[in-house]
Amino acid sequence: MKSGVFRRLLVTYILIMTIIVGLLSVLMSQYLKVYFFNNKQKDLTNTGRQVETQLIRYRRGDLTKEELEKQINVIGRVTNSRIIIVDGHNSGAAIADTGLEDDLETILKRVLDGEKVIKRQQYASELNSYVVVVGIPTGSAESKGAILLFSPVYEVAQALRKVYEVIWITAAIALVVGLILVWITSRRISRPVIELSRMAEQIARGEAVPDVHGMADDEIGQLTRSFNYMKNRLAETDRMRKEFIAGVSHELRTPLSSVRGFIQGILDGVICDDDQEKYLRLAFEETNRLTRLTNDLLDLTKLEAGVIKLNKKEIQLRKLIDDSILTIRRSSGKEGFTSIVTVTPENLSLKADPDRLKQVLINLLSNASRYTPDNGKIEVEAKLYGSEVKILVKDSGIGIPDAELSFIFEKFYRVDKSRDSSAGGSGLGLSIVKNLIELHGGSITARSSAGNGTVFEIILPQ
Template sequence: MFKIKSIFTKLFMTYLMIILFSFLLFGFIFLYLFHLKLYDDYEETFTHHYELVQDQLVGIEKFQWTEEEVALSLKPSLSQKEFSIFLFSEAGELVYGPTHSPSDVSLVSLEFLEKALHQEIFTEGGWIDGVLSYHIGSPIQFPGSDQGGHTTHNEGVMVMMFHDLDHQYQQVVYHILTTFLITIAFAGVILWFISRKITSPLQEMNHTVLRYAKGDFSQTVKVKTNDELGQLGSSVNYMAEELSTLEETRNKLIADVSHDLRSPLTSIKGFLVALIDGTVPSHRREKVYLLMKEETERVIKLVNDTLDMSQLEAGQVKIKPEKYNLTKQLQMTVAKLEPQLESKDVTIRIVPDDEPIHVFADRDRMEQALINLLQNGIQFSPRTSEIKIMLDKNKEHHFVEVRVQDQGPGINEDMIAHIWKRFYKTDEARTNKAGAGIGLSIVKSIMDLHHVDVHVESKEGEGTTFYFRLPLSRT
């Protein structure tokens, strides 16, 4: 049984119907052209025999043949297998006719004879008394005699009647139908295999995608061609790889975020239990409060970063570029990070820090990107080290290059291409320190909104430098 809604059935039936209607159109056109050609041939045949009969009638007059001799002379011309010839007088009486089909004379009407008598050639065809026939008539003169025995010329009509037309049409239709059935059968088999070959990859893709929908990404589509179906198969395989990666990332995100939330929340809970139980001495309570505050801020940052990343990737964030002082923004950003710098005993130096540099960018989003870059540097910088923010203004090309350089352990060359990915961590062993791996992904998204490329230079043991270029304000 065919599935009515299957693409195989639709494709197979569409091809088959196209061939069917094309062949029917061909049959009708062929029959019409056959009809025209057949009648043209009949008229040529009539003209030929008209001349023969006329020549014979001239001989009759010349040699003064009797009625019997005339009938005998005309017999071969009047009696043919495919047609019959009748000679009628002006009054519509049969003068000469074939002997093998005398009954056919009844099919010739007086109206037809009258019209043929006054026209050069008159034709009429169709079903006459249930017989499919075709008549051709034309005026003709044949000899006669008057009462005195003198030869006269009588006006009459020569009628050629073609019979057995239905048999000829039946033969043509039979040949057309036979050819049609053989062609349809042959084309149907070919179309079946072609349709199956075209739809088989689609069915395979359908089953594979259904498995993907259930979370099974182990199966891939076999790509055998380079056409659109092959490209679609490659796209499905690529989609499976991306979905598999996304699934792994999702599971990793849940694990990382759960871990990063559980650790500070567990600490906060422990401090609260200790404070409620009174096990914390009064002189240590302030320190406990500060630790609880830091852990709370850590949770808030993780939640905010996750929300920001979701909004950035969903395209819900629109930047509003404006002119502002980048140097002043960096100074204020460093001031906001002072508690983190003190806890790590790390310093940040802006070079130069006394020259106002005005850029054209979204102030708030750029501050978010700078904070993430600096926090990343603080997390991986050793104690008592220095982070440099170098500003290199290029007035000729109207941009300033911002470089954030730390003295951390550096990044392996193989990992550099992956650091911008969501939740990617260069050091899994330092999960607690490195957070959820969202910061650099946010930086990349913000820079992309500004149509700015952010780059990284790093060698293991020599620190890491992030740099990008912002357009200078022209006013």
């Protein structure tokens, strides 16, 4: 992984830099070559205009032929060029030079026809080198003439060679410096990816790894934060899984051990015939407890997996609360508490799943009934606050200590650490309640203190 990511980044950057630097060097070289040749052509053209001026003076009689040749020679030495003048007034004879080569005669004919000719490279055997040729037509239609200027290419070539050396040396230095920077950048980019890969392998092996810190606010940093979040979520899920398994094991072990003991006692004859019905009833109660625990586990699993869908309807809160209290009285057989129901306004309704909301109320009322002594009071209050409905379930029971209050919605959590099944419940009821309320888009909180009763507050969107 390390060599793969680092090598791919390094090779990719090197290829990109080499292509860019090479392309820029070639383009710069070609540009300068064209630039130098164009300047040479402009210089020769300007020289040709100077020669034409002297030729006009010669035609006017201001200069003799010898003076013209002298002027042309001076101009040629100064500009390092060879100059040929063909004067139409002298029947096309060369005034300032003679001996045109065959390949230059074609150029001369084109110039005499009135065409300005520029050739960047033309071999001149007399000079034994390549030259830049500029041909300028002169005279009138009746007496056509031409000025031909030749300048060696080696001057331009020498200048270009020096420029090429500078360009390629600069390119080489830039490439070396770039390679060093690319190596550093590749290491910097690949290091967090390699580190995350190594940590992912450690997590896969079940090892604990710390959070990764100090990343920049870029895509790599975002990847690191996502990795930290995923790692912590996995750790939390694993912790919850272990606690869940431990809780389920504990909850199942006690009733199963009891049922097994009762049946074993009856089979071994330890329990006499008169007591068998009593112990069979106890075994039946334990199997009912196991059934409730299994149903709660299934409900909680479905809720946490998000597979439970709500069937929302318009429901009257007063009727739903009364039905829930009646259900608790019948199922618990406990009539010794006073129930008070207050709904404001009395026809208060909301859109919710009636079965799931009744399940919430029954769970809360069952807890209130279980931990409220005889002749105690259970009060249910529902009010409308703007677009929300607040439901309060209060009891005058034994209450919950402050230190325990923040844990009561966790799975299998009981304030009674002994987990005595005589108190009833599986430790899943409040966790189910919380999930159902949140599935409705609401929230639930609890307020209590030891000996002063408990208040559960539900807020639901109407």
